[in-house]
Every structure is written in C-alpha cells, then in structure tokens.
Amino acid sequence: MPYGNQLVPTVFGEAVLIRIRRMQEEADAIDRARASADQSLAGTVRISGTEGICDLWLPNALKAFSQDHPETQLEVIVDKRSVNLAQREADIAIRWVGPGNQNSLIGRKVFSAGFGLYAAQSYLQARGRPLCPEDLPKHDGVMVTLGNTSNFWPEELEGDQLQPGMITFRSNSFHSQAHALAAGYGIGLFAHFSWPSGAIPATIERVLPQMNFFEDLWVVAHEDVRKSARIRAVYDYIVRALVDDRAHFETGGTSLYT
Numbered sequence: 001m002p003y004g005n006q007l008v009p010t011v012f013g014e015a016v017l018i019r020i021r022r023m024q025e026e027a028d029a030i031d032r033a034r035a036s037a038d039q040s041l042a043g044t045v046r047i048s049g050t051e052g053i054c055d056l057w058l059p060n061a062l063k064a065f066s067q068d069h070p071e072t073q074l075e076v077i078v079d080k081r082s083v084n085l086a087q088r089e090a091d092i093a094i095r096w097v098g099p100g101n102q103n104s105l106i107g108r109k110v111f112s113a114g115f116g117l118y119a120a121q122s123y124l125q126a127r128g129r130p131l132c133p134e135d136l137p138k139h140d141g142v143m144v145t146l147g148n149t150s151n152f153w154p155e156e157l158e159g160d161q162l163q164p165g166m167i168t169f170r171s172n173s174f175h176s177q178a179h180a181l182a183a184g185y186g187i188g189l190f191a192h193f194s195w196p197s198g199a200i201p202a203t204i205e206r207v208l209p210q211m212n213f214f215e216d217l218w219v220v221a222h223e224d225v226r227k228s229a230r231i232r233a234v235y236d237y238i239v240r241a242l243v244d245d246r247a248h249f250e251t252g253g254t255s256l257y258t
Contacts, residue, residue: 040230041069041233042071043071045073046076046089048089048090048094049079049093049094050078050080050096051078051080053217054094057248057257059076061242062237077089085222088222091221092221093221094219095217096215097218105223107219107221111217113191113250114250115154115190116209116213117188117207118181118187118200119139119187119188120182120184120203121203122184129207130207133157134162136164137163138165139164139186140185140186141163141167141186142188143169144170144171144188151167152189154189154211156211167186174194178190178196181204191215192249193248193255217249
C-alpha cells in the first residue's frame with residue numbers, strides 16, 4: 001500500500017510477515033536442536049570473529065586441534081558485525097560484546113585486550129609528538145568504523161577537547177587502518193596484537209604510551225548448539241587457547257601460536 005513516497009504493508013501483509021517470522025524462528029530452533037543432538041566430532045564448525053583475531057591468530061591457534069581431530073572441519077568467518085547465532089550464521093563467535101540480555105546465548109569473557117595510540121615515525125617527525133592528551137586536537141586522526149560506532153576512539157578521550165583536530169583517514173577495516181597509520185596519515189587507536197605483519201612495524205611508535213585502553217573479548221555460542229559435542233570441543237579449545245595466550249592480547253607480546 002503506498003503511503004506518501006513509501007510502500008507500507010497492509011494489515012494482511014503484516015499478519016503474513018508475523019507468520020513468516022514465526023516459521024523462520026521454528027526452522028532455526030529445529031536446526032539448533034538437530035545440532036545439539038549431534039554427538040559426533042565429524043562435521044563442520046563455523047567460527048566468526050573480527051580482523052586481527054580470526055584471520056591472524058586463530059588459524060595458528062587451531063592447528064593443534066585440527067591435527068588431533070582431522071574429522072572436524074573448521075570454517076572461519078571474518079566479519080566485524082555480530083553474526084546471528086540463533087539463525088546459525090555461525091556456531092561460535094569471538095567478539096567484543098558478550099551475550100547481553102539474550103538468554104539463549106552463553107558466553108565467556110576471556111580477558112580484556114589492550115589497545116594504545118599509534119603513529120608513524122614519519123608523521124611524528126613532521127608534526128611533533130603529543131606530550132599529553134590535551135595535545136591531540138593539534139593532530140590528525142586515523143579512525144576505523146565498527147558497526148554503529150562512527151569512530152573507534154577511547155571513551156576516556158571522547159570529549160571534543162581530546163579528539164584529533166581532523167580525521168584524515170577513516171575505514172571499516174582494521175588492516176586498512178594499520179596501513180594508513182604506517183603511511184603517516186595521523187594518530188589512531190589500535191590493538192597491540194592486531195598488526196597485519198604479526199608485530200608492530202619498526203616504522204610505527206606508541207603515542208602517549210602511559211595511556212592504556214582495554215576492550216573485553218568474549219567467546220559466545222547459542223546454548224542449544226553448545227550441547228553439540230563437536231561445537232563444545234572447539235568452543236572449549238578456543239577459550240583455553242585465548243586464556244593461555246592472554247599476554248599476547250594484553251600487551252602485544254609474542255604469541256604462543258606463531
């Protein structure tokens with residue numbers, strides 16, 4: 001039905017949509033029930049997570065599990081968004097937010113990963129080094145956009161007086177942000193562990209190193225799917241591997257899985 005310049009569903013259309021959503025929810029529940037009844041280690045486990053973890057760290061970390069359980073196929077989905085675990089877009093998610101108020105999800109906060117401000121030596125030589133947070137408005141910023149967050153920037157520095165004077169580069173990719181920092185676009189907030197090369201490039205330096213920032217990292221799954229022997233085995237292994245390697249994520253030290 002037209003409404004102004006928009007199309008809106010009729011009352012009948014709304015009723016149909018409600019029924020379709022219910023059908024989808026029932027289909028998802030059946031799929032989860034089937035997965036939870038599966039006690040075999042043979043099959044696929046889908047793991048979702050962000051850049052820097054699922055593309056750089058996870059393949060190396062999962063190698064021992066794969067060698068011990070070759071019958072389990074591992075599928076890794078690198079995605080910044082929080083996938084829908086209820087609809088089985090993934091079986092396990094490694095992400096920066098916990099289950100929240102979704103009672104059907106279970107999660108384990110493994111640790112708080114460390115972040116810092118970074119800039120290229122070439123930029124600091126050209127523009128000078130900030131000596132305190134109040135110097136940041138005199139500098140350019142390199143930002144990354146994650147979901148509804150317009151600029152990934154420490155909450156402690158969100159006031160206008162502590163924001164970069166100009167954003168010279170913005171991306172929706174941590175890797176793109178890392179390359180922009182290395183190219184000398186400005187100062188940006190970056191995870192100590194997430195550099196595409198696996199280590200902080202020699203041409204990049206910490207800025208205001210006395211300031212440390214942290215984000216909680218979670219491993220999340222749907223409670224139904226977690227009952228699957230295969231998914232539970234991968235879930236528990238990932239949690240243990242992250243906890244064992246927490247120094248890498250907190251400080252950027254050498255990973256146990258290099």
